Amino acid sequence: MAKNIVKAFKILDGGDMSGNLVSSSIPCERLDNIAIQLQWTGTPTGDFFVDARIDEDAPWTELDLDPAVVASGSASDWIMSFGQTPYSELRLRYQRSSGSGALTAWARAKQIGG
Numbered sequence: 804m805a806k807n808i809v810k811a812f813k814i815l816d817g818g819d820m821s822g823n824l825v826s827s828s829i830p831c832e833r834l835d836n837i838a839i840q841l842q843w844t845g846t847p848t849g850d851f852f853v854d855a856r857i858d859e860d861a862p863w864t865e866l867d868l869d870p871a872v873v874a875s876g877s878a879s880d881w882i883m884s885f886g887q888t889p890y891s892e893l894r895l896r897y898q899r900s901s902g903s904g905a906l907t908a909w910a911r912a913k914q915i916g917g
Contacts, residue, residue: 809834809912814895820847820874821903826895829910831855836913837885839895845904847874851897853883855890863894876902 814826820843829837841851851872854863872881874897885893895908 806835807914809914811840811909811911813907814839814910815906815908818897818906818908819903820845820849820897820899820906823899824895824897824906826908828892828894829912831888831890831892831912834912834914835887837888837893838911839883839885839893840880840909840911841872841882841895841906842880842908843874843904843906844878846876846878846902847899847904847906848876848901849874849897849899851881851895853885854894854896855888855892857889857891859891861891866893874902874904878904 814829818824853866855866856863
């Protein structure tokens with residue numbers, strides 16, 4: 804069976820990294836492969852997290868990221884990939900330690916069937 808491509812869409816657009824950030828959620832129903840691409844500017848230092856939940860009324864739970872994704876004081880980018888996603892939603896979080904910058908994040912996915 805062919806898979807449909809869900810075109811990339813922004814989940815965070817120029818977020819201010821001088822504070823903590825939470826992206827809009829990524830609906831995961833019928834999606835089995837999801838990528839999140841991060842691009843940041845400036846000199847931020849902090850940690851990135853991805854949270855998931857299995858129902859819109861369920862609490863968000865932090866997923867284990869291996870390797871950990873960090874901003875370490877300079878502009879950079881990163882792509883994370885999640886296969887066989889059984890969740891109803893995902894979201895990206897940034898927890899600031901110091902510095903500042905701007906964060907833009909996109910999501911893209913492959914969809915079972917159509």
